[in-house]
Amino acid sequence: MATLKELSKVEERFVGGHRLCAGCGHGITVRMILNAAEGSNVVVGCATGCLEVASTIYPYTAWKCSFIHNAFENAGATISGVEAAYKALKKKGKVNGDFKFIAFGGDGGTYDIGLQSLSGAMERGHNIVYVCLDNEAYMNTGIQRSSATPTGADTTTSPAGKVIPGKQQPRKDLTAIMAAHNIPYVAQTAINNWQDVHKKAKKALEVEGPAFINVLSPCPRGWRYNTPDIVEITKLAVETRFWPLFEVENGKWKLNYKPKKYVPIEEFLKPQGRFRHLFKPGNEHLIKAIQEEVDSRWLALLERCGETPELPPR
């Protein structure tokens, strides 16, 4: 495992000049993932979304590696086409050097509109890595709910109103859906833990066949937390067990981080404007329900990972 100092010397392929918001998780994640591909040529595929609009405003580009954006829902199919071209041209001696193929999509482009394209690409076994930059809503279009949006969140299409207090449905477990594809490598990670992200990106890039990484990538605009606190907020997501770090390697589930203490979900919800309404008097039951959802998901995960399914004492 490289040290942070060593990693800081790797030549960046996603460089300054992009117009992502200050404190956006996407730029951090993309740099971490590309860092792990050191030594190989890379083609990046990208779904329509914040990352694409902020990094490729014609005639500029923030990408030093090859990059293709096609449409919103087809990053999986597009990168699989590039990979097929690589296989065909490599056989004919028409490509110099080795290439890695990485697709980036937001949660809208991955959990929702691009799910079919992603599923197809994974099932076909292309040698690609798909990275979901999960910021839990359609942020590029102005914070609309997606199937990745957590229960209770206030978004512009699941507003916290007088009758309905934010999003009513639990979020989709995309990482598990990807694991159900029986591909060589699936992982869930978060940017507060650079070692975890780096290790998982390395593994994903090294396996023969498709890999999927789901990265929690906070959005200060959509989540409404204090912008400099991005790492802190991500850490709280992990410590409250809201966003567990785990991997599924050749079908084997493994928990990568087990929080020592029981940190209640309030700690994660409270600093975020999207959950503010939950803290109004009379809404205690809503937070309780969210806690129950988090707990039951955590216990199910422990079981899948072969760990004893029990919560630490509160």
Added chain:
Amino acid sequence: MKTKVALTGNEAVAQAMKQINPDVVAAYPITPQTEIVQIFSSFVANGEVDTEFVAVESEHSAMSAAIGAAAGGARAMTATSSQGLALMFEVVYIAASLRLPIVFPVVNRALSGPINIHCDHSDAMGLRDSGVIQLFSENAQEAYDNMIQAVRIAEHPDVRLPVMVNMDGFITSHAMDVLEVIDDETVKNFVGTYVPEDYLLDAQNPISMGNFDMYDFYFEHKRQQVEAMKAAKEVIKEVGKEFAKISGREYGLIESYKLDDADVALVVLNSAAGTAKGVADELRAKGIKAGVLKPRVYRPFPQEEIREALKGVKAVAVLDRAETFSTCGGPMFADIRNTLYDLKNDIKVVNYIYGLGGRDLRLEHVQQVFEDLENIRKTGRVDETVKYLGLRE
């Protein structure tokens, strides 16, 4: 070397694809195109082509993967029909705007709803303004010939655009026809090797494609696509002439059939042109000066050639195998009337919608159209501009 063979349209197209031997084919089954991907898959399975076949989960992904492959620097193809093309709609525009020379046969089938599997041209017409070149084929021979020429047209440095090769569902795709196929080596030499200009897999020169393009550049990029379409007209003619050298069959933008001295003429795409030519011959024997114009290329639209071909005609009927629901006639009718407007010589132009959902176009229907045109020519009067053929009203 040329060989006479009996093949269906689908088999002929698959044969052309085998001889072109593309780097990547990404495709999905749909009636009546399915046979093309089936046959091509067997070529892949038997090692008869070097192609990476990507069996995608939808037509949207078929074109998306073809875009990725072509952007990667590969010669890429797909194939589809009807709903499949409709599902591709979004990405066909993107393929054109990225200037990717993807060749794709479209076996024309009616669009839902109601669901129907038989021929009409509503699928192709839905994408007439997408920026792809559209070639139409009267029979299996033309479908085969168009496929081979399409590669050269698409990849020409002045063009670099996708080419859609159309043929009629079932009528052409499933009917056994006698055609001449060219030997593999000659086709291989004719299509040549694809040399991409800028591509993703060029390790020394990384590139960003599909960038976010705002009001400061988008318009210019669209204008460049128009220039490529204009250039395509010349390229299509050049390639057609070159193709004649290996096949003995020359292709231009349109086919004029007995139009030189014609009084009345039909304009019609694809297989119905054969029916129309047969009827024109019969009428000629009876002293009626009938002719037929068959656009081989629908996009770019061969306006000058059509104007030149029809300038001496008194009455023209445009046969459309698609509706626009504008209540003013079919899509090709609008194009042809527009084309003839500048002649200012009082050519009467009428429209017939025919064959939707696979309804047969019978000889008597075409005879009726010519009869109507003769009446219009004699009286100078048009009672109804848009009519329907073979329809129960």
